[in-house]
């Protein structure tokens with residue numbers, strides 16, 4: 001039941017007093033239908049990335065809603081960032097509501113983009129069907145469900161504690177799935193995190209987990225060089241693919257066993273990612289793949305170039321330089337031992353590992369709220385892959401940031417992706433309690 005505000009205007013502020021927390025929890029329960037509808041409507045705006053469809057539309061939808069709840073909205077186009085064009089403009093929304101008194105700024109950041117649909121769906125990927133307490137659709141768990149839960153949490157808090165100290169921000173940003181350059185990175189470059197104190201990113205890490213950060217990333221391209229000749233007389237040329245084969249076998253012999261030995265103190269989930277890993281993202285040697293309408297044979301040539309893109313994920317315990325040196329060691333060893341072996345190595349992109357301390361204010365606040373709502377201590381985890389926290393840390397210079405939100409990471413990017421309504425409700429309660437803890441005045 002919804003109590004009229006006047007009925008308790010003289011009993012708050014009480015910070016996380018039990019009755020206050022209960023009232024907020026009840027209010028969020030009352031918003032269940034609203035939460036479902038909000039999630040469904042977000043899913044029904046197909047914000048596919050690439051190429052970056054309907055970014056303006058989803059910002060306009062969110063702005064209409066948040067303005068009704070007293071938020072000031074700011075549309076920010078990341079002009080000139082990767083993928084930005086007149087056809088696919090990179091629109092972000094930054095909504096802010098200030099309380100009547102000074103205090104901290106709590107910022108919820110969600111990405112609005114979703115990945116391609118893929119095969120194997122039994123429901124409409126942009127239908128938002130509600131079946132047995134789950135809402136289905138591309139982006140339901142990653143991460144429109146988390147965005148909706150944070151909005152409901154903020155709205156419930158504002159109804160309950162209009163006289164709060166500080167400000168609440170909700171950002172809806174683009175391109176997380178393709179690096180976040182036109183989204184959080186752009187906002188951070190424009191200085192939008194300078195005044196922010198606490199950041200919660202409602203990525204689907206599960207309602208009882210706090211994600212402190214992520215491993216580092218180093219992507220590089222190795223090229224081996226050869227010499228073109230007629231394929232019937234390969235001894236007159238030099239085969240770049242055979243050289244790359246030697247790179248692969250040297251990696252298997254020395255590098256992969258070394259990486260498997262490197263364990264981390266970071267609580268990465270799943271367990272298999274609690275070490276250094278390296279994926280060979282692609283491998284290409286010799287002639288280009290023929291055009292689809294070409295039905296002839298390739299010509300007989302010795303390949304003079306082979307390229308391999310590697311995706312190395314690294315740990316707090318390692319440095320970027322160490323990662324690069326290990327790769328160079330493999331290549332230099334071959335330069336010394338294999339006739340005519342030459343190579344080039346190019347860094348494609350690099351992200352440092354990041355991990356917020358467990359005693360950071362946002363972590364302890366969320367931990368306490370999880371305990372209150374779910375009756376258990378949170379599990380502290382680190383993500384195997386990166387997300388927008390990297391930009392908030394590196395460009396925004398703000399360490400007090402975590403990922404916390406509803407949904408199962410394992411469902412992200414899969415067919416029949418869904419988010420559970422009860423999970424969203426409970427996460428919203430956790431986020432709402434955090435707002436009480438951080439912004440309700442004594």
Ligand SMILES: [Zn+2]
Pocket residue numbers: 111142143176203204
């Ligand atoms: Zn995501």
